[in-house]
Amino acid sequence: MEAQRAESMPGMVGRSRALQEVCALIRKVAPTNLSVLILGENGTGKELIAQAIHWESKRANGPFVPVNCAGLPDTLVESELFGHEKGAFTGATARRKGKFEYADGGDIFLDEIGDMPIIAQAKTLRVLQERTVERIGANESKKIDVRVISATNKDLERAVEERTFRADLFYRLKGVVIKAPPLRERKEDIPLLARSFMDVFAREAEQDVRIISRPAMEALMDYAFPGNVRELKNIIERAVALSEGPEITVRDLCELTSTAAASDDYWDCCGVCSSELLSALKSIPASERHSQQSWHLTLKCTNIETIHGFLVATNGEQFSRYEFSNYLSMFSKNARNKYGTVGDYLSILRSNGIVVRNNGKANQARFRLHGDFVKNAEGL
Ligand SMILES: Nc1ncnc2c1ncn2[C@@H]1O[C@H](COP(=O)(O)OP(=O)(O)OP(=O)(O)O)[C@@H](O)[C@H]1O
């Protein structure tokens, strides 16, 4: 399936309402000269938004100059942004243009603006107010035509209160504020993004990978993505490399599985884990929770009541194969290999007084693994 572009915004995939609203705002502000401040968590696409603003504007023929304000040591930041004349300071052996000058006629993108050293903040404010730039050591300033797009994942209002960020600069920067929504608030974009990344990485690696299995997609949909779109992109890149056929399966999403398992909170969420199992699992370092050892422990500690309790508590819902294997602290692949397939799962449930709404194939696939487990656990 061809990934849907967000109303043909370059490079931006997704059709969630939240993303469409961002795109609409981009189109509105792009033709203006207003400063734009983009806020959002890591990996939500802030730089992509900045680029889109540039491409959608009449400045698209001019330069787009990104500057990472966090990556610059205090001593270099001024020279980097504003340039210097030859001999302006020790080591200034030649005259140098700053990023603001390079961006003349286009856009400068001040990334991680929340980390800009306070001295550079004052000078940046002057550029914004006067629309001129002065190289260090220069006697005169030069007129420039630059729009400023900035981005941060920091709480700038708080930084202003704490006096680590200048209030006057903050107000200058936020001509228009665009909030990049976290991926967990627009889950409907996950399948489109995942498929689009799969296509790109498969093409790059000249690998024939073109399908994401249903359980794998379920696992992606279940995951909270603290690292947002960048994390999804990394996960898919790895999955394409690991996949052994045309299909990405849960097995190829190992990073995602281990991230979930790495959190102690995750186990606390499994309210129906027996306390014995819980403490056994917690005694194993997070990095080894998928090991054989943890698997044996799981088997030893898990009893039929635990499994039934889990099923009753979740009413057979909100429970994917991925969650189940996580619950058992093992890879899906191992769970599948170990328990094989058992067709009579629903009848096992029914004979235990558990009512399951049968929604057809999807549910059967969902429940098969539980059944496998129940049957095997009974023998323990
Ligand atoms: N809507 C989207 N469609 C396609 N790719 C996206 C989308 N949003 C983000 N990406 C991709 O995700 C990755 C991270 O995006 P980007 O660098 O713009 O995020 P960021 O918010 O600037 O991250 P950070 O806060 O870590 O600097 C990039 O590779 C980008 O191309």
Ligand SMILES: [Mg+2]
């Ligand atoms: Mg960024």
